[in-house]
Amino acid sequence: MESVAGHARRAGARSCFCLAVVSLLALGLAAPQAESGLAISASRPSILLLSIDTLRADQLGLYGYPRPTDPALARAVGSFTLFTAAFTPIPLTVPAHASLLTGLHPRELGLLNNRQGLAPDHPGATLAQRLKAAGYRTAAVVGSGVLAGGPTGLGRGFDIYLDPAPGEATTRRTAAEVNAAVAPLLEMGEEPLFLMVHYYDVHEPYIVPDRLACLLRADPVLEDVLEQRRLRGVAYSKVLNRRRTEPLRRQGSEITLREMVAQYDAAVRLATDQAALLLEMWDASRSGPESLVIVTSDHGEGLGQHGYWSHGMNLFDETLRVPLLVRWPAAPRASRRQLGQVSLLDVAPTVLAAAGLEAPQDLPGRDLRQVVAAGGDVARQPLVAQRMRYVPAQRPPGLRNWRAGDGFAVLDGPLKYIEEEEGPPTLYDRAADPLEVNDLLRRLPGRRAQFHNVLAAWIARYPDRLVWPPQAVDPERVRILRSLGYVDR
Ligand SMILES: [Zn+2]
DSSP states (O other): OOOHHHHHHHHHHHHOOHHHHHHHHHOOOOOOSSSOOOOSOOOOOEEEEEEEEOOGGGGSSSTTTTSOOOOOHHHHHHSEEEEEEEEOSSSSSSHHHHHHHHOOHHHHHHOOOSOOOOOTTTOOOOOHHHHHHOEEEEEOOOBGGGOOHHHTTTTTTTTTEEEEOSSSSSOOOOOHOOOOOGGGGGGSSOEEEEEEEETTTSSSOOOOOOOHHHHHOOTTTHHHHHTTTTOTTGGGGGGSSSOGGGGGGGTBBBOOOHHHHHHHHHHHHHHHHHHHHHHHHHHTTOOOOTEEEEEEEOOOTTTGGGBSSSSSSSSSHHEEEEEEEEOOOTSSSOOOEEEEEEGGGGGHHHHHHHHOOOOOOOOOOOHHHHHHOOOOOOOOEEEEOOOOOGGGGGOTTOOOOOBOOOOOEEETTTTEEESSSSSSSSSEEETTTTTTTOGGGGOOOOGGGHHHHHHHHHHHHHHHOOSSSSOOOOHHHHHHHTTOHHHHH
8 A cells, every 4th residue: 555645745746836826725725814704703802822832731730740840830720621632733843833823734834844934925824814804912922933933934913023033142031031021012002912922941951940950850759650651761862862951961970861851840840830920910911801811832742752852753642742721701710621632723713713703614623612612522533643754864873763754643532543654654542552652553454544544535635835845944044943952853
């Protein structure tokens, strides 16, 4: 059977821009639709969208983690709906945020890496554009130069988009610095506010105060976590994609995987403490009452599972599963847990619904209004995620589990099917095998066709708009990405 990923790559290489435009026109995606034909509700709540970069869902107490990584945030979101099975369409910062803001798949956006941005002529409108056209004030404060509004194209539609300036000594801001920049934005203007806030503290290198790092390093429960994840005794030096550990390197001794997980957890605690302060500040502001509030992340972090530390290279749950917490305006304030599978692509239609705007029919995500406001159930629906595309020349020497070309995953309830351009496909039952280590296709090869066909239909439905191979990237953009630790993404 032909590899779908391989076919998709070859088809992508053959496709031309004109054909892609024609296909998008057929799908009704070729024109921003915020200005035309959309009903505007008399009631337009302010909207806060908080993205905590690289925040793995199961590293939060809210999601069952047995360590104190989020006590303040857990209190602050006590009346929110918590989605237990939310997934990113791609475990990489720029394309994931582009999908979050447009509601479109990275494949439709032509964005599969951090070096490229949303093309200036791309027809997909962002939430900021749609909400601004509907009379909202729009503002964003981001914690990292990787999300700089200009090169990523994500600044479009925002009245104010505050990113770390390229000339600054550092291209990242702490969550506390982000909050400080947010404060004066909350009371500006009379119109409802759409505010996107982005924290970067949980992204490597994990820079945290010694006090916090020591607190989370000393916790004996960490041993149980490593045991449950089959990571006890694994040497950090054997884990792939280790980078930016210099601030943590101690004189004469090797950093352990346990210490690195503790450092990540300390960064989570730092960010969630600030998130709680942000929510408090938001609720106390003019924008806060009866607003829509969404807390999520763009992807998780490997933390040593599948022999991999970081994110972007594979499609396992440690990097795909993200927290998603939603508070609907004027809905009864009661904590609820939703077990149904949802996607970051569902955020855009949900935000538009809250603003009284009709989402374009061709947005692939679902409006979760009924689920959040009235406690309805999420209908079961397969999701497709993909990872960054690599060319063979990028193959790092000596790395296992590194595969060139495209990679896709079909998520359907507990089952996850992974098909990559290199290597055999695999299938996991995450209910029985949450660590995704037992490939069901070895004993049930007949299951492959079912998922392969779902993936093939998805690929046929969403034309690949990626400019490939990548065009020349601005050297200043490359410098910023390298300063943030990005080497190949
Ligand atoms: Zn990210």
